[in-house]
Amino acid sequence: xxxxxxxPVATAVVALAVAVLxxxxxxxxxxxxxxxxxRTVTLLTHDSFAVSDDVLAAFTAKTGITVEVLRAGxxxxxxxxxxxxxxxxxxxxxxxxxxxFLGRAVGDDLLTRYRPAALTxxxxxxxxGTRGLLTPIDVADVCINVDEAWFAEHHRRAPTTLAALxxxxxxxxxxxxxxxxxxxxxxxxxxxxxxxxxQGWQRYWKDLRANGVKVVDGWEQAYYEEFSGxxxxxxxxxxxxxxxxxAAAVVYADPPIDSSPIGTMTRxxxxxxxxxxxxxxxxxxxxxxxxxxxxxxxxxxxxxPLQMFVYPVREGTPLPEVFTENADVPTDPYSLPAGxxxxxxxxxxxxxxxxxxx
Amino acid sequence: MSRRTGRVAAxxxxxVPLLFVAVLFGWPLVAILGRGLxxxxxxxxxxxxxxxTDPSLRGVVWFTVWQAALSTAITLxxxxxxxxxxxxxxxxxxxxxxxxxxxxxxxxxxxxxxxFLALGLARSLGAILLAHLFFNYAVVVRVxxxxxxxxxxxxxxxxxxxGAGRWRTFRTVTWPGILPGVLAAGAITFLFCFxxxxxxxxxxxxxxxxxxxxxxxxxxxFLDLPLAxxxxxxxxxxxxxxxxxxxxxxxxASTPRGLGAARDLARPPRTATARTFAAVxxxxxxxxxxxxxxVLVVRSLTPAGGVGLANYRALGQLRAGSILAVAPLDAVWNxxxxxxxxxxxAVTVGGCAAWAAARTRSRLVEGILALPLGxxxxxxxxxxxxxxxxxPLALRGTVWLVPLAQALVALPFxxxxxxPVLRAIDPxxxxxxxxxxxxxxxxxxxxxxxxxxxxxxxxxxxxFAISLGEFGATSFLVRPDTPTLPIVVYRLLSQPGSAAFGAxxxxxxVLMALVVVAMVAGDRLRFGRVGAF
Numbered sequence: 078x079x080x081x082x083x084x085p086v087a088t089a090v091v092a093l094a095v096a097v098l099x100x101x102x103x104x105x106x107x108x109x110x111x112x113x114x115x116r117t118v119t120l121l122t123h124d125s126f127a128v129s130d131d132v133l134a135a136f137t138a139k140t141g142i143t144v145e146v147l148r149a150g151x152x153x154x155x156x157x158x159x160x161x162x163x164x165x166x167x168x169x170x171x172x173x174x175x176x177x178f179l180g181r182a183v184g185d186d187l188l189t190r191y192r193p194a195a196l197t198x199x200x201x202x203x204x205x206g207t208r209g210l211l212t213p214i215d216v217a218d219v220c221i222n223v224d225e226a227w228f229a230e231h232h233r234r235a236p237t238t239l240a241a242l243x244x245x246x247x248x249x250x251x252x253x254x255x256x257x258x259x260x261x262x263x264x265x266x267x268x269x270x271x272x273x274x275x276q277g278w279q280r281y282w283k284d285l286r287a288n289g290v291k292v293v294d295g296w297e298q299a300y301y302e303e304f305s306g307x308x309x310x311x312x313x314x315x316x317x318x319x320x321x322x323x324a325a326a327v328v329y330a331d332p333p334i335d336s337s338p339i340g341t342m343t344r345x346x347x348x349x350x351x352x353x354x355x356x357x358x359x360x361x362x363x364x365x366x367x368x369x370x371x372x373x374x375x376x377x378x379x380x381x382p383l384q385m386f387v388y389p390v391r392e393g394t395p396l397p398e399v400f401t402e403n404a405d406v407p408t409d410p411y412s413l414p415a416g417x418x419x420x421x422x423x424x425x426x427x428x429x430x431x432x433x434x435x
Numbered sequence: 436m437s438r439r440t441g442r443v444a445a446x447x448x449x450x451v452p453l454l455f456v457a458v459l460f461g462w463p464l465v466a467i468l469g470r471g472l473x474x475x476x477x478x479x480x481x482x483x484x485x486x487x488t489d490p491s492l493r494g495v496v497w498f499t500v501w502q503a504a505l506s507t508a509i510t511l512x513x514x515x516x517x518x519x520x521x522x523x524x525x526x527x528x529x530x531x532x533x534x535x536x537x538x539x540x541x542x543x544x545x546x547x548x549x550x551f552l553a554l555g556l557a558r559s560l561g562a563i564l565l566a567h568l569f570f571n572y573a574v575v576v577r578v579x580x581x582x583x584x585x586x587x588x589x590x591x592x593x594x595x596x597x598g599a600g601r602w603r604t605f606r607t608v609t610w611p612g613i614l615p616g617v618l619a620a621g622a623i624t625f626l627f628c629f630x631x632x633x634x635x636x637x638x639x640x641x642x643x644x645x646x647x648x649x650x651x652x653x654x655x656x657f658l659d660l661p662l663a664x665x666x667x668x669x670x671x672x673x674x675x676x677x678x679x680x681x682x683x684x685x686x687x688a689s690t691p692r693g694l695g696a697a698r699d700l701a702r703p704p705r706t707a708t709a710r711t712f713a714a715v716x717x718x719x720x721x722x723x724x725x726x727x728x729x730v731l732v733v734r735s736l737t738p739a740g741g742v743g744l745a746n747y748r749a750l751g752q753l754r755a756g757s758i759l760a761v762a763p764l765d766a767v768w769n770x771x772x773x774x775x776x777x778x779x780x781a782v783t784v785g786g787c788a789a790w791a792a793a794r795t796r797s798r799l800v801e802g803i804l805a806l807p808l809g810x811x812x813x814x815x816x817x818x819x820x821x822x823x824x825x826x827p828l829a830l831r832g833t834v835w836l837v838p839l840a841q842a843l844v845a846l847p848f849x850x851x852x853x854x855p856v857l858r859a860i861d862p863x864x865x866x867x868x869x870x871x872x873x874x875x876x877x878x879x880x881x882x883x884x885x886x887x888x889x890x891x892x893x894x895x896x897x898x899f900a901i902s903l904g905e906f907g908a909t910s911f912l913v914r915p916d917t918p919t920l921p922i923v924v925y926r927l928l929s930q931p932g933s934a935a936f937g938a939x940x941x942x943x944x945v946l947m948a949l950v951v952v953a954m955v956a957g958d959r960l961r962f963g964r965v966g967a968f
Contacts, residue, residue, distance in 0.1 A: 154655040255641040
């Protein structure tokens with residue numbers, strides 16, 4: 078290339094740079110479009126977030142705040158996105174942090190303290206480990222679900238305890254999710270840690286593996302494709318899912334049914350809590366606080382069961398009939414301190430991978 | 436003066452694609468890798484070494500390489516004869532078949548995974564290879580076929596007349612002509628299989644992991660940015676090395692050839708052998724591409740308890756609570772306008788790149804533009820989120836980022852479909868035009884544009900289809916109020932209940948139909964207007 082061509086290169090590059098600047102300057106960004114008159118708040122959450130339109134519309138009507146919902150994969154993914162972008166967050170509030178990742182969320186300078194007035198209506202146990210940075214919103218029990226019809230058809234008794242799952246009679250019946258890619262999968266791993274202890278759970282999983290446990294990547298795959306009660310030709314009658322799944326099976330039945338064909342092994346449950354919080358560098362912190370208030374308010378809490386199939390944390394919130402009639406609430410679910418989970422989670426998952434998959 | 440402006444124009448045209456890739460890909464990549472490998476400003480490449488010393492990570496690297504090589508070999512062996520049939524034989528319904536084989540390439544893997552499972556395929560290595568074949572068959576048919584349809588058959592006729600057998604004619608005349616396309620298609624297929632994500636997740640099961648799925652796992656679950664960055668670096672270096680090798684091979688392989696108008700070159704299969712050959716290949720396409728697509732169509736038309744259009748009606752009504760901010764049908768419109776912008780960008784920038792690439796024998800420009808294909812969508816997605824968040828590049832959260840990202844994904848295809856054609860133009864045609872008194876602009880218009888315009892339209896249709904089906908980058912960057920069809924399919928699939936599943940298949944079929952229409956229209960336009968010269 079002749080030496081004199083340097084100048085045209087420079088000219089061209091400068092011209093292009095100017096063009097890019099002009100385009101990006103002319104581009105309306107979310108922030109710039111927000112005038113005080115139309116207040117918005119952006120909620121970063123997981124893919125399963127859902128709320129009834131009229132409930133959300135009532136919030137907007139009352140407060141003048143429009144909610145934008147940004148779904149960013151599963152709960153772990155959404156949280157990591159928040160952490161990676163914490164200097165200039167993509168949202169104002171986050172919802173969907175669960176017990177498994179509570180430690181990561183409160184330990185990373187990510188959130189700002191907020192205590193909604195309605196927190197007094199929430200049992201104190203649910204606020205453990207939140208350091209005032211996160212507000213509990215809902216509770217979900219991750220349990221093993223049973224396809225009752227399958228056991229009836231095969232004239233067999235369904236197992237009721239974790240220990241029973243390693244017996245030869247229950248060989249090749251259980252499907253679980255990989256804890257490194259699935260929230261319920263991780264919750265079930267925590268169940269076994271809580272049940273068999275820091276030194277005992279490895280042995281249990283070795284036995285489960287020897288007894289033909291099937292591992293898949295995600296909940297959808299486990300429930301719909303592998304679980305015989307999922308309605309799509311699965312063959313295994315036991316699956317790691319939720320205590321609310323029996324109710325969901327009734328709600329989504331087509332044609333409608335009266336009672337659920339799915340049961341729950343209530344002694345295999347891990348109690349998970351989902352939290353919401355205000356992001357530290359939020360553009361609209363006041364609006365984010367109103368949003369957290371709203372999520373603890375009666376209308377949102379009452380809406381939770383049929384939207385996300387989780388239980389409200391607010392005491393005295395009425396449950397839909399389909400829940401009271403079909404879903405068993407475990408009386409004594411397993412649980413682990415947030416700090417212990419945070420210290421060991423990644424090691425447990427790696428160890429589990431070595432035991433069960435390799 | 437004209438020489439001077441010519442040079443400025445040339446440099447500007449070269450700079451456009453390079454700057455585009457630097458801003459949308461290079462900068463975000465540097466930003467995210469920097470977080471991982473230089474968290475406190477000091478570069479630490481230790482984690483890169485871990486990738487090769489940790490036995491389980493070494494296993495991941497090895498599996499990634501060999502499954503990609505095997506998938507590519509299978510795809511080329513089956514795809515090249517298919518490319519011949521669709522490029523060189525004329526038969527009723529050919530355009531439709533050409534369009535339909537492209538559909539898999541743009542379908543969301545989640546949907547295809549469920550179609551494969553519905554066909555009774557278990558999660559296994561075989562299922563992975565078959566899915567890679569399913570997805571990439573179109574790459575070979577399109578890229579090789581594009582070149583093949585421009586090869587002048589008279590050269591082959593001449594060889595035959597001069598006494599060469601069929602095999603010798605293929606080996607000495609045809610094969611050198613299509614070789615650049617074969618290399619390009621092989622490289623793209625390898626890249627896709629090497630960076631395969633959805634297929635491995637859906638069909639591989641938890642025991643099979645590629646670099647890409649491992650990066651995803653390390654980033655989203657463990658937030659182990661150093662290891663994720665190290666894996667990305669390994670993947671990027673491997674991809675860059677592959678592109679260099681392919682570039683070398685391509686450079687050796689590419690020679691200017693006589694180009695003819697595509698329509699004239701296709702002949703109906705006359706001999707019994709030719710008919711059998713065509714029939715066998717069409718049967719392969721029907722089994723490979725037809726069967727899974729048919730399963731989806733059938734499922735979409737059979738809602739729970741009967742046959743009917745309920746799943747399609749649901750697209751207009753279903754809002755699935757607030758899972759979708761808009762009705763699924765609105766996503767059709769979002770998909771179309773976003774893909775249109777992405778296509779305009781990809782064709783403009785890609786046209787510049789192809790032109791620049793064709794002026795030199797170096798494959799540098801093509802290589803640089805192909806790099807984004809070799810990097811994890813998770814890495815680039817997170818990179819864009821943290822790098823494009825402040826002026827002058829405050830693109831995050833704007834409506835422009837999604838079409839720009841989709842254009843980035845479509846760009847290498849535009850270049851790979853156009854550059855070989857531009858390169859194959861005999862320079863003497865340009866010389867002749869210049870000698871006859873045409874100024875450079877007119878030479879460009881009457882020679883390059885006339886010939887490459889056709890290829891560019893085909894590339895545009897392909898870019899449009901890619902944008903329609905793009906999921907990885909879009910899912911990261913999409914704004915909640917403007918979901919595209921693949922996002923809707925994905926959201927619906929993650930909803931419980933057979934109604935949501937039915938609607939997902941219906942949305943998938945709408946996506947398929949859009950792709951078919953785009954591909955057929957692209958072919959028609961291509962042959963209809965710009966074709967003759």
